[in-house]
Amino acid sequence: MRKLFICLLLFVFFISGTLQKKGKRTIKAQMNCSKAVPQPRTFKGDPVSWIKYTLNGTQAPISTHSHSALQSLSNITIEYLRGPLSTRVIPIFYMLVVAVGIPANIAILCLLVTKVRKVSSAILYCSLAVSDLLLLISLFFKAHYHLHGNHWVLGEPACRVVSACFYGNLYCSALTLACISVKRYMAVVYPFTYKSLPKRTFTAWVSVAVWGVFGAAIIPELLVEQSYWLPELNRTTCHDVLPLDYSSHIFLLYYNLGLTVFSLLMPLVVTVVCFARIIRELSRSHYDWAMYIKASSLVFGIFVVCFLPAGVLHFLHYLQLFVNGAESLYVYFNLAVCLCCLHACLDPFLFILMSKSAGSKLYVMTFKGKTLSISL
Structure with missing residues (x-):
C-alpha cells in the first residue's frame, strides 16, 4: 500500500508538471492582465454587463429574461452543449440506468x-437503496434537460434541487459502500471486537453521519444560482456553465474539491484497504469463504469502475483549472459521471450476494483452538 501511495503521488506530480508546462504562457498572460482567480468546476462564462445582446441580427433585451445571462463561452463549451454527446449519448445512458435501477432498488426496499x-x-x-433512488429520480430530470438540447425549462429552484440530489447522492452512496466494506472488514479481521459491538446502534449513527454529509453536500448547491441563460446559444443551462467572478461560485470550488477528496477518494482508499485485508484473512481459512469474497469483490469493483474515474477526473479537472485555466476535462468528467451513476444498478446485486451469504457463518479459530462464528 505504501508503494501504491508513492506511485499515486508521483503520478499526480507528473500530471501537474505536464499541465504546468502546457499552461505556462497562459498563466503569464493572465498575470499580466489581472490576478489569477479560481474557477468553478463546470464550464465558465462571464456575466453580461450590457442591456442588449445581438442575436441573429436582432437585439434581445436581457432584462426581459428570467435568468441571469452569461457570455464569452469557449469553443469546447459550445461544441459540448450543441454536440450529440451531451444531447443524445448521455441522456440515453441516463434513461437506461433509470429504467433498470428504479425497479431494482424498489424491489430491494420491499425485501428489506x-x-x-x-x-x-x-x-x-436501506440507506443505500434510498440514496440510489434519489439519484435515479434526479437522472430522469437531467435526461430531460439533455434531450432538449441542454435547455432547462423547469425553473431555477428545480435546477438547484436536481443538481443537489445528483451530486449529493453520489457522495452518499460512496460513503455507504465504504461503511459496508468496513463492517465486513471488522467481522473478518477483528471478529471478537465485532461480536461485542452494539452493531445496531453503531450502524444507525453511521447512517445518520452519512446523510449528514449528504446535507452538507447539497446546501451550497441549493443556495447558489445554478441556471443561466446563454444568449450565444439561446438556451438556459443547468449547472453546466457558471460565472467566473462570483464569490459564491469561487467558494464552491474549494468546497467541492474537499467533498471530492473526503467523500470519493478517501472511501476508495478505505475500500481498497479493507478488500486487501479481507482477502488476506479469508485465504488463511479452511472454511468456505467464496461468497464473502464475491461480495467484497463486487464492492471493490463498483468503486473501481464507477467512482474511481469520476473522482480522479474531478481532481485533475481542478488541477488543470488552477494551472492553466483550461476546462477541457469537464467533458470527460461528465462521461465519468455516467459510469458513476451505473452503481445505482449494481447495488441491488450487492444486496442479493449479501443475502445469499447471510444464512452461512464465517468461522474464526481462537487462540484456544475453539471457533467463533460470525454472521455478516
Whole structure:
C-alpha cells in the first residue's frame, strides 16, 4: 500500500508538471492582465454587463429574461452543449440506468421491509437503496434537460434541487459502500471486537453521519444560482456553465474539491484497504469463504469502475483549472459521471450476494483452538 501511495503521488506530480508546462504562457498572460482567480468546476462564462445582446441580427433585451445571462463561452463549451454527446449519448445512458435501477432498488426496499434478518445490515442497505433512488429520480430530470438540447425549462429552484440530489447522492452512496466494506472488514479481521459491538446502534449513527454529509453536500448547491441563460446559444443551462467572478461560485470550488477528496477518494482508499485485508484473512481459512469474497469483490469493483474515474477526473479537472485555466476535462468528467451513476444498478446485486451469504457463518479459530462464528 505504501508503494501504491508513492506511485499515486508521483503520478499526480507528473500530471501537474505536464499541465504546468502546457499552461505556462497562459498563466503569464493572465498575470499580466489581472490576478489569477479560481474557477468553478463546470464550464465558465462571464456575466453580461450590457442591456442588449445581438442575436441573429436582432437585439434581445436581457432584462426581459428570467435568468441571469452569461457570455464569452469557449469553443469546447459550445461544441459540448450543441454536440450529440451531451444531447443524445448521455441522456440515453441516463434513461437506461433509470429504467433498470428504479425497479431494482424498489424491489430491494420491499425485501428489506418484509424479510429483515439482520437489522444492522438492513439499515445500511436501506440507506443505500434510498440514496440510489434519489439519484435515479434526479437522472430522469437531467435526461430531460439533455434531450432538449441542454435547455432547462423547469425553473431555477428545480435546477438547484436536481443538481443537489445528483451530486449529493453520489457522495452518499460512496460513503455507504465504504461503511459496508468496513463492517465486513471488522467481522473478518477483528471478529471478537465485532461480536461485542452494539452493531445496531453503531450502524444507525453511521447512517445518520452519512446523510449528514449528504446535507452538507447539497446546501451550497441549493443556495447558489445554478441556471443561466446563454444568449450565444439561446438556451438556459443547468449547472453546466457558471460565472467566473462570483464569490459564491469561487467558494464552491474549494468546497467541492474537499467533498471530492473526503467523500470519493478517501472511501476508495478505505475500500481498497479493507478488500486487501479481507482477502488476506479469508485465504488463511479452511472454511468456505467464496461468497464473502464475491461480495467484497463486487464492492471493490463498483468503486473501481464507477467512482474511481469520476473522482480522479474531478481532481485533475481542478488541477488543470488552477494551472492553466483550461476546462477541457469537464467533458470527460461528465462521461465519468455516467459510469458513476451505473452503481445505482449494481447495488441491488450487492444486496442479493449479501443475502445469499447471510444464512452461512464465517468461522474464526481462537487462540484456544475453539471457533467463533460470525454472521455478516
